[in-house]
Amino acid sequence: MNQYNYQYRQRPGCGGCLLFVILFFLLAGNVRGLFAIMGFLLSGGLIFLLFLVGVFWGFSYLVRHKISSYERSQTESHNEFVNLLIQILVQIARIDGRVSREELSTIENFFRVQLRYNYDQMLWVKELVKEAQQSPASLDSLLSEFKSKFAYEPRLILVELIYQVVFSGEKRLEPEMELAQKIANYLEINQYDQQTIRSRYTRRAAQGASEEARCLEVLGLSTGASAVEIKKAYYKLSMKYHPDKVAHLGEEFKKVAEEKMKEINAAYQFLTKIR
Secondary structure: OOOOOOOOOOOOOOOOHHHHHHHHHHHHOOHHHHHHHHHHHHHHOHHHHHHHHHHHHHHHHHHHHHHHHHHHOOOHHHHHHHHHHHHHHHHHHHHHOOOOHHHHHHHHHHHHHHOOOOHHHHHHHHHHHHHHHHOOOOHHHHHHHHHHHOOHHHHHHHHHHHHHHHOOOOOOOHHHHHHHHHHHHHOOOOHHHHHHHHHHHHHHHOOOOOHHHHHHHHOOOOOOOOHHHHHHHHHHHHHHOOHHHHHHHOHHHHHHHHHHHHHHHHHHHHHHHHO
């Protein structure tokens, strides 16, 4: 039995409704009695306390309801993929012994900006991040679980996303780069695909690369590649990043593959024109 099967949250109950029932009956009573009760409550500050409790409960109920509704609208594969992805990213951020606020912000901004998550989706992500911080699971056990559940194409997407997060912050620590490579090796991503992904992000961090060099790196090729090699690399990458192969993970990851395909197509078209 897999250790990290995704557990759906219970839909929130209405325990706090009792508070609103009491307030309703107070307001529905006679005015003189109401003012007398209010005067008593105000003297003790209880009205304000009840108001704060009501606001807190109402907001908490709304958040839990939105999270529960969203995760139940998604497939189990999608929820497991995102859950394991977040836990792995948190463990990577913890490589220096702690998870800083900047690192958490980088992970959340990745989902908000790169995957275009909306408000409801971000509530879910923040809940998963919070759980990941409290989880005793090791990176090795999480990667083992991921490897057992997902085929090559989702693993390729995971490595792609890890590099996106590593390069999304202002600082790129060498230990994080080394860890990303170790993860790719463990997930049995071949060296060609690793080099293709790694060179693409290191190239983006560098300045002054020509358009031809940029396109060659997108296809995982070096300077001087022949037209036959370019065509072969193009078809090879097109098969691996075909959106249909990751469609079961959810629309956002299908879009990641689609964006990757656009980049591959653009690089191939440029190179065929100048050859």
